[in-house]
Amino acid sequence: MLKQTEGSHAVAEAVGLCRPEVICAYPISPQTHIVEGLGEMVKAGEVTDCEFINVESEFAAMSVAIGSSATGARTYTATASQGILFMCEAVYNASGLGLPIVMTVANRAIGAPINIWNDHTDALSQRDSGWIQLFAETNQEALDLHILAFKLAEEVSLPVMVCMDGFILTHAYERVDVPTQEQVDAFLPPYEPRQVLDPTDPVSIGAMVGPEAFSEVRYLAHAKQMQALELIPKLAAQFKTIFGRDSGGLTHSYLTDDAETIVVAMGSILGTIKDVVDEMRQAGEKIGVLGIISYRPFPLEEVRNALQNAKRVVVLEKSLAVGIGGVVSTDVRMAMSGLQLEGHTVVAGLGGRAITMKSLHALFAKAVAGELERLTFLDLDWDVVNKQLERERTTRRSGPAAESMLRDVGVVAARIG
Amino acid sequence: MSFQPVHFYQTGTFTVGNRLLEASERSVQANIERTNSLNSGHRACQGCGEALGARYAIDAAMNAARGRLIAANATGCLEVFSTPYPETSWQIPWIHSLFGNTAAVATGIAAAIKVKKQKGQMGDVRVVAQGGDGGTTDIGFGCLSGMFERNDDVLYICYDNGGYMNTGVQRSSATPPAARTATTMPVGPEPGNQFGQGKFLPAIAMAHEIPYVATATVADLRDLEYKVTKAMGMRGARYIHILVPCPLGWGAASEDTILLARLAKETGIFPVFEAENGEITGNLKIRRKQPVEEYLKRQKRYAHLFGKKPAVATIARLQAAADKNIRKYGLLDQEAN
Numbered sequence: 001m002l003k004q005t006e007g008s009h010a011v012a013e014a015v016g017l018c019r020p021e022v023i024c025a026y027p028i029s030p031q032t033h034i035v036e037g038l039g040e041m042v043k044a045g046e047v048t049d050c051e052f053i054n055v056e057s058e059f060a061a062m063s064v065a066i067g068s069s070a071t072g073a074r075t076y077t078a079t080a081s082q083g084i085l086f087m088c089e090a091v092y093n094a095s096g097l098g099l100p101i102v103m104t105v106a107n108r109a110i111g112a113p114i115n116i117w118n119d120h121t122d123a124l125s126q127r128d129s130g131w132i133q134l135f136a137e138t139n140q141e142a143l144d145l146h147i148l149a150f151k152l153a154e155e156v157s158l159p160v161m162v163c164m165d166g167f168i169l170t171h172a173y174e175r176v177d178v179p180t181q182e183q184v185d186a187f188l189p190p191y192e193p194r195q196v197l198d199p200t201d202p203v204s205i206g207a208m209v210g211p212e213a214f215s216e217v218r219y220l221a222h223a224k225q226m227q228a229l230e231l232i233p234k235l236a237a238q239f240k241t242i243f244g245r246d247s248g249g250l251t252h253s254y255l256t257d258d259a260e261t262i263v264v265a266m267g268s269i270l271g272t273i274k275d276v277v278d279e280m281r282q283a284g285e286k287i288g289v290l291g292i293i294s295y296r297p298f299p300l301e302e303v304r305n306a307l308q309n310a311k312r313v314v315v316l317e318k319s320l321a322v323g324i325g326g327v328v329s330t331d332v333r334m335a336m337s338g339l340q341l342e343g344h345t346v347v348a349g350l351g352g353r354a355i356t357m358k359s360l361h362a363l364f365a366k367a368v369a370g371e372l373e374r375l376t377f378l379d380l381d382w383d384v385v386n387k388q389l390e391r392e393r394t395t396r397r398s399g400p401a402a403e404s405m406l407r408d409v410g411v412v413a414a415r416i417g
Numbered sequence: 418m419s420f421q422p423v424h425f426y427q428t429g430t431f432t433v434g435n436r437l438l439e440a441s442e443r444s445v446q447a448n449i450e451r452t453n454s455l456n457s458g459h460r461a462c463q464g465c466g467e468a469l470g471a472r473y474a475i476d477a478a479m480n481a482a483r484g485r486l487i488a489a490n491a492t493g494c495l496e497v498f499s500t501p502y503p504e505t506s507w508q509i510p511w512i513h514s515l516f517g518n519t520a521a522v523a524t525g526i527a528a529a530i531k532v533k534k535q536k537g538q539m540g541d542v543r544v545v546a547q548g549g550d551g552g553t554t555d556i557g558f559g560c561l562s563g564m565f566e567r568n569d570d571v572l573y574i575c576y577d578n579g580g581y582m583n584t585g586v587q588r589s590s591a592t593p594p595a596a597r598t599a600t601t602m603p604v605g606p607e608p609g610n611q612f613g614q615g616k617f618l619p620a621i622a623m624a625h626e627i628p629y630v631a632t633a634t635v636a637d638l639r640d641l642e643y644k645v646t647k648a649m650g651m652r653g654a655r656y657i658h659i660l661v662p663c664p665l666g667w668g669a670a671s672e673d674t675i676l677l678a679r680l681a682k683e684t685g686i687f688p689v690f691e692a693e694n695g696e697i698t699g700n701l702k703i704r705r706k707q708p709v710e711e712y713l714k715r716q717k718r719y720a721h722l723f724g725k726k727p728a729v730a731t732i733a734r735l736q737a738a739a740d741k742n743i744r745k746y747g748l749l750d751q752e753a754n
Binding site: 021022024049050051053054055056057059060062063064065066067068069070071072073075089090093097197198199201202203204205206207208209210213 | 484485487490496497500501502503504508509512514518521522523524526527528529536542562567
């Protein structure tokens with residue numbers, strides 16, 4: 001059914017249709033509307049046979065999820081930013097135990113300085129946690145990816161994060177097609193765990209493993225993600241037969257076939273980039289976009305295939321690996337190894353800084369002209385940065401920089417443009 | 418206590434055999450049909466109080482739950498000595514997740530059981546969570562308090578040996594004052610652990626007004642079985658705190674585990690009581706009150722109090738704390754004095 005609704009609510013409806021049995025909720029912006037929606041659905045009896053638990057922290061949220069999933073219940077939670085860091089130990093534990101929990105990450109920056117707005121630092125901090133990580137471009141895709149995520153998680157026995165841009169998607173009202181219960185039931189069978197806490201067949205889960213088998217256990221975690229790499233396109237095809245639309249998969253290509261310049265990105269910024277690409281195409285520029293949906297497992301082969309005929313690649317990412325540059329770029333470079341391509345990393349949109357079409361036009365034009373540096377921070381205010389660097393040159397004292405920089409910016413409210 | 422049909426100290430010791438009792442009055446451990454939930458062959462130290470406490474507690478819980486029980490376990494000695502992969506001593510469904518999240522994992526298990534029961538996919542299954550004092554009073558405290566506050570249907574059992582014994586005997590918030598640990602060495606002007614405000618978790622559990630809170634020691638195993646059985650007869654959040662001497666961490670002889678647990682109770686250092694909905698409903702009286710020195714001097718963790726110059730003032734402070742417990746929890750019958 002077509003609806004004009006908020007991204008968070010669309011996700012809540014999708015999760016509700018997946019017949020969750022345990023939902024753990026702890027508030028953190030910008031994921032709150034999702035669990036609020038689900039809490040209401042459970043309380044109103046629209047979602048039945050489901051325990052909705054208000055826990056006392058994100059660490060507890062993931063821990064409750066571990067307990068319920070290990071007892072055979074389909075389990076869901078959502079978090080963002082500091083929340084995912086606070087639950088980090090349990091995040092690794094859930095994947096180590098092979099529990100098919102699905103979690104939304106409403107992507108948000110990580111402090112200090114505290115910042116509630118969107119970037120991808122939170123999810124990418126967990127890139128090696130063993131979770132599958134899928135990034136949604138639109139609210140429709142966010143909705144669809146949750147249905148796909150439960151199926152994928154339960155097929156490969158791994159937890160899945162569905163990452164959607166905080167505020168930009170979670171709080172945006174857009175048209176979405178909400179599937180029927182029959183469609184979801186046809187796609188997603190009930191959860192049948194292979195190992196479960198059951199008094200009729202007692203097992204010990206979570207035993208200590210020493211050097212004699214630890215490498216093997218870790219290799220199997222990798223092998224499961226490699227299986228997921230094969231399974232994700234198959235599930236997308238199955239999804240299309242039931243729901244009638246393309247959703248999911250490993251990557252999205254847009255005008256890449258003959259492109260000399262390809263921009264690689266994840267999440268909602270892909271829409272803006274496509275608009276810029278369209279305009280540049282009209283001006284005769286051979287430029288295209290590669291969107292990565294599956295960040296973990298990372299589709300090395302698909303990325304390489306999409307990029308290999310281009311002359312230059314610009315990875316535009318909402319994350320920063322401090323001390324080296326890009327996070328996603330590192331993986332893209334791995335996919336491109338051996339290819340003689342110009343590679344550029346552009347760090348953009350940190351902490352909610354708007355990425356405008358104007359800035360992208362200038363950026364891509366610079367790339368095409370061969371004038372773009374290896375690492376660029378889009379729309380960086382060099383005045384502010386240089387003033388602070390100068391201050392630090394003239395005084396030896398250490399401490400936080402944010403306050404003095406805000407003074408230089410000269411506004412109290414955050415400037416996101 | 419009212420549950421006790423026979424005075425077990427009639428022979429002058431606690432060692433009266435079950436053969437003197439009717440079959441219905443015998444302990445769970447005396448039953449040949451007991452589960453052996455924590456089976457033999459595990460790797461606990463000789464004289465481990467925690468292994469003894471866990472064996473009695475979980476078998477009693479299994480008996481009360483008619484064999485339908487799931488246990489969540491915190492990281493710690495009990496976890497490590499019972500499940501070195503690929504071996505396990507547990508004869509019941511058991512999960513170890515992390516150090517600090519055991520109460521939350523148990524909440525999740527209970528939630529899943531509730532839904533599965535509603536759906537007719539599972540019968541009634543009960544949930545026990547267990548951890549040491551570090552996993553309970555320190556790192557797992559947030560999750561435990563959350564579980565209490567929501568009144569989740571979980572029995573949480575803390576095996577308190579007064580420190581992080583698994584990592585090499587470091588101080589926890591349950592380490593008693595003056596005790597030597599690897600992080601409170603007996604050096605400097607105030608040797609051993611500091612005298613703090615104390616963090617007695619049974620009292621904190623009572624403040625949550627949960628249905629049942631009890632303390633026990635491995636010296637009174639009938640009392641322990643009784644309390645576990647009673648707790649299993651209730652629903653909601655329940656908490657049992659068991660004092661379990663640790664020969665390694667306390668610097669005590671392996672054969673003194675029961676003796677030390679008994680002395681902890683008989684000195685008043687460890688009050689044994691039970692409470693329902695935040696109010697104390699019963700206690701185990703001290704039979705023959707002992708001075709705290711009797712308890713302290715048998716443990717190397719207090720050796721610095723008994724050198725050539727005994728730390729009289731420190732011992733007096735410990736005695737005062739024990740006396741306060743006796744007053745606060747009414748541990749002495751007035752006639753017995």
